[in-house]
Amino acid sequence: MVCPFCQHNDDKVIDSRPTDGAAAIRRRRECLKCGKRFTTFERVEEAAKIMVVKRDGTHVPFSRDSIVRGVQAACGKRPISEEAKQRLVSLVEESVYHDFEREVPSSEIGKRVCERLRALDEVAYIRFASEYHRFKDVSELAAELQSMANRVKDVKDQQKLF
Template sequence: MKCPFCGELEDKVIDSRVSQEGGTIRRRRECVVCGRRFTTYERVEEILPLVVKKDGTRQPFDRQKVLAGVQRACVKRPVTGEMLEELVSDVERLLQESGEKEIPSKAIGEAILERLQPLDDVAYVRFASVYREFRDVGEFLKELSALEGRQAKKG
């Protein structure tokens, strides 16, 4: 595994843990050259459906792209990297279990929103504003009202 700090290819595994659902192994590693530590995740590569974009183009599901999107929505929010990894793994599992060969990007976005909202309302609104492409303040306020209604039902 290549060290993200110095680029060295040699490291030693300090700790390995299997995730709660058993689909991922988290490994804590230490570079033998610079001594810095980093974490890697190991998972079985499974065949996922193609994502059908809004413009009709198709592309392979990109876990890193989804993770980067939810990370941007969670900047300066109390959401851990582990929580986001779990969210993305859950969406990925949903796609695998669907058995579909193609899935609309809209369905993926909705699955992300459904899982993001219980984690953090602000991150939810941030992701929704980009994903749903709000055209004006009215659409944004409508989403906030819907979120407020869901919270009122909970509490």
């Protein structure tokens, strides 16, 4: 990095920390010539971002925000903390970046959100799953609702035993 004070081109990094939700790295640098300090930000290049392939074949850059919005819409007023939602999205984001390099089908992202929402809150899960058309048809959705109803019944039956 060229020093903004003396234009000397040699410095040492004295501090590095993630910022902007880990989308950028903030580095504190010290010029080796004049000793003044300055800050740089390092960002993942837009082009290096994974592209999401939508159902209709169009490509859009991977967006954490759009997943967050989907999860928040599905959760509605359910008693789920903001932290739990953000953590869920982070885990999905990490797994996508781990398993895919250039492109990821939108259905794959939807599937991963579904899996994690299901463990978190069944109502939010059903809302999200139907929203993202994970279910191929209504009968599949009906089967899922039925198995949910059965699970609720199991809990009630268990309560009757006491």
